[in-house]
Amino acid sequence: MSNFDIKVPTMAEMMAKGESPEILFWVGCAGSYDERAQRVTQAFAKILTHVGIKYAVLGTEESCTGDPAKRAGNEFLFQMQAMVAIETLNSYQVKKIVTACPHCFNTIKNEYPQLGGNYEVIHHTQLIANLIADGKLKTENNETFKGKRITFHDPCYLGRGNNVYEAPRLALEALDADLVEMKRCKQNGLCCGAGGAQMFKEPEKGIKDINIERIDDVKESKAAIVAVGCPFCMTMMSDGVKQLENNANTTVLDIAEITAMANNL
Amino acid sequence: MVAQILFLIAFVIAIALFYKNAKKILRNIKLGKSIYRSDNKRQRWLMMFKVAFGQSKMTVKPIAALLHFFVYAGFIIINIEVLEIVIDGLLGTHRIFLFLGSFYNFLIGSFEFLALLVLVAVFAFLARRLVLKLKRFSGVEMTAWPKKDATNILVIEVILMFAFLTMNSSDLKLQQLGHYPLAGWFPVSQYLHFMLPTSAQALIFLERFCWWLHILGIFAFLNYLPFSKHLHIILAFPTTWYAKLQPMAELDNMASVNNEVKAMLNPSFIPPATADTTKFGAKDVHDLHQIQLLNAYTCTECGRCTEVCPANITGKLLSPRKIMMDTRDRLEEVGKNIDSKGVDFNDGKSLLGDYISPEEIWACTTCNACVQACPINIDPLSIIIDLRRYAVMEQSQAANSLNNMFANIENNGAPWKYSPADRLNWANNLPN
Incomplete structure (x- = not known):
């Protein structure tokens, strides 16, 4: 892949030009700062640019949705974050939001309306699945994934939490790949171990880490690629895969990265 | 007459005691904060119908679902028999629903099949707990009482079903001997005749004994519920009705x-x-x-x-x-x-x-x-x-x-220690 050389428009810039985007890309903290997740953000920005969707990001005006604070019991901090975010979003008259983070997705979609933030919120895998269905995204490069064994790890906040199981799978079905399910999938999917603010603390004493338990499912599926749809799952699964004996043979990729690669982006 | 009075006393005590304990449970529940969950009534009734009545979520484990369904159907349908027993007990009649004719035969026959299925299920459940020792039934919280509670419930069910079948079996034998009016169809209990006494007097005693055991057992079971995990047979209905309807991941905003x-x-x-x-x-x-x-x-x-x-x-x-x-x-x-x-x-x-x-x-x-x-x-x-x-x-x-x-x-504005000014750095020509 080439360097990232796309001009990413911000809401402020668009506003200055008197324009408004079709959709706001809510990047999220992991997507903004985490090195691995930044590559997912870039891949998704490439897809948006490639299909010609008029989008914008908040850039430095974006802030944490408050999800980890809320899950850790700090409702004050959550609502402070939420109220400020809603004020920003409303000031730009945002109608539609796409995000590559299921935690941001859930918070903005389900927990903001009561606080005055009403938007149509979709997860990036849903947008990708729609673009494929509409023929706007074709699989240009069939070779990269042809016959590759791919499995999808359901993020709790997308799957069980919000009943989105099909979109990420539809995105993978567009490839000429060998899709397999892990024994614990969809409604019975096993958490990667990061949710509920676990990402930001040491796990409690136990016999093993949750991502290691999950990697046993990956191993059993014999998948070469673990597809994810969440930056936290990305971290946990990538760490987990390192524990596998032949870890060089297993890659963890986000649906956005897979789609970008399949379209030579 | 004496039997009727005794029955009435037992019946009133059973209902009064249950009412007293149920009221206490309701009072305890009301110690909690009130919450409004009476919106979307249609959806709530549907949810209750599907999940509690229809047991839709049990199907994840098909064998357990089937066995549980036997016990559940047995519990619900055999209650029609209990109604007859209660009326008989109060009025001093014998099998008052007899006038239903061939439909009565069908009812009694289906109760018997259900009783048999309940027994099969309950023995399977006992085996899972006591012989196979399923991992799901152990854990730190599964101390002596929860385990005993589970066994109690299953043993009570075995006793109730055996009492019911033995009662029917002796009734049938007495019918054949000409002591009781011909009534009912006994597809299961007819095979229990081998273990019954032969004298009419002993049979009448056994039939009455099992009749009393069955109904007093049910009264006792009813009053065991408030102290047991088995309370789910009643509370599953309000619990599913009042369940959260929002997406699972949504938490309330305080x-x-x-x-x-x-x-x-x-x-x-x-x-x-x-x-x-x-x-x-x-x-x-x-x-x-x-x-x-x-x-x-x-x-x-x-x-x-x-x-x-x-x-x-x-x-x-x-x-x-x-x-x-x-x-x-x-x-x-x-x-x-x-x-x-x-x-x-x-x-x-x-x-x-x-x-x-x-x-x-x-x-x-x-x-x-x-x-x-x-x-x-x-x-x-x-x-x-x-x-x-x-x-x-x-x-x-x-x-x-x-x-x-x-x-x-x-x-x-981020859970990590990064500067807000760097939020858009990912867009600035980062090498991949």
């Missing part, structure tokens, strides 16, 4: 916090006078809402939640079933204190700390696997979150790493 946040962001905001001034989050059972307490009484301790809990699977202390059982145990304790020492008595204990440890609540990943797994939509996660809220907002007792995360969000 109204009490909302007022304070509004006041902080806008100094001219005046919080409504009716605002909830109680503490934030839950320390004890009365800080939880009534549906959470109802959930605690409904839990039948099947362990499907704990079986799928990622924290529990990987050896952490957290067990969602224990959260529910602790909540019920604590609520019962609070209720007993009210009965013996008055409403204002404070035993100095609380759910968080004395029953559920901080280590348990902090092991939760909020993945909702427990909520998904519960066959009757109990929500252990909401209790965990309320306990965390208390620990953080009232006690300031979060792990240091979490406090750092809070501080980062407050200062930099």
Whole structure:
């Protein structure tokens, strides 16, 4: 892949030009700062640019949705974050939001309306699945994934939490790949171990880490690629895969990265 | 006549005692905070019909679902027989529904098949617990009483079904001997004749004995429910009706916090006078809402939640079933204190700390696997979150790493220590 050389428009810039985007890309903290997740953000920005969707990001005006604070019991901090975010979003008259983070997705979609933030919120895998269905995204490069064994790890906040199981799978079905399910999938999917603010603390004493338990499912599926749809799952699964004996043979990729690669982006 | 009076006394005692204990449970549930969950009535009735009545979530484990269905159908349908027994008992009649004719034969025949299926299921359940020792039925919270409770329920069911079949069998033999009027179809109990006595007198005694055993057993079972996990046969219905309808991952926004946040962001905001001034989050059972307490009484301790809990699977202390059982145990304790020492008595204990440890609540990943797994939509996660809220907002007792995360969000708008100015760096020609 080439360097990232796309001009990413911000809401402020668009506003200055008197324009408004079709959709706001809510990047999220992991997507903004985490090195691995930044590559997912870039891949998704490439897809948006490639299909010609008029989008914008908040850039430095974006802030944490408050999800980890809320899950850790700090409702004050959550609502402070939420109220400020809603004020920003409303000031730009945002109608539609796409995000590559299921935690941001859930918070903005389900927990903001009561606080005055009403938007149509979709997860990036849903947008990708729609673009494929509409023929706007074709699989240009069939070779990269042809016959590759791919499995999808359901993020709790997308799957069980919000009943989105099909979109990420539809995105993978567009490839000429060998899709397999892990024994614990969809409604019975096993958490990667990061949710509920676990990402930001040491796990409690136990016999093993949750991502290691999950990697046993990956191993059993014999998948070469673990597809994810969440930056936290990305971290946990990538760490987990390192524990596998032949870890060089297993890659963890986000649906956005897979789609970008399949379209030579 | 004497039998009728004795029956009436037993009947009245059974109903009165059950009423008394049921009222106590309702009072205990009402110790919780009220919560509005009477919206979307249509959807709620549908949910109850599907999940409680239709047992849709049981199908995840097909064999258990089938066996459970036998017992469930047996319980519901054999109640028609109980109605007849109660009327017979009060009026001194014998098989009063006889006038139904061939339909009566069909009824009795189907009760017998169901009784047989119940026995098959109950023996399978006993085998799972006592012989196969399924992992799901063990765990730290499965102490002596919960295990005994489970066995008690199954043994009572065996006794009830045997009493029912033996009663029918002796009735049939007495019919054949010309002592009782011809009635009913006995597809199962006719094969039990080999174990019956031959004299009519002994048969009449056995038939009456089993009749009494069956009905007194049912009265006793009814009054065992309030002390048992078996209460789910009643409370599964309100629990599914009042279950959360929003997406599982959605947590409620605390109204009490909302007022304070509004006041902080806008100094001219005046919080409504009716605002909830109680503490934030839950320390004890009365800080939880009534549906959470109802959930605690409904839990039948099947362990499907704990079986799928990622924290529990990987050896952490957290067990969602224990959260529910602790909540019920604590609520019962609070209720007993009210009965013996008055409403204002404070035993100095609380759910968080004395029953559920901080280590348990902090092991939760909020993945909702427990909520998904519960066959009757109990929500252990909401209790965990309320306990965390208390620990953080009232006690300031979060792990240091979490406090750092809070501080980062407050200062930099991100859970990590990055500058807000760097938020768009990913868009600036980063090499891949």
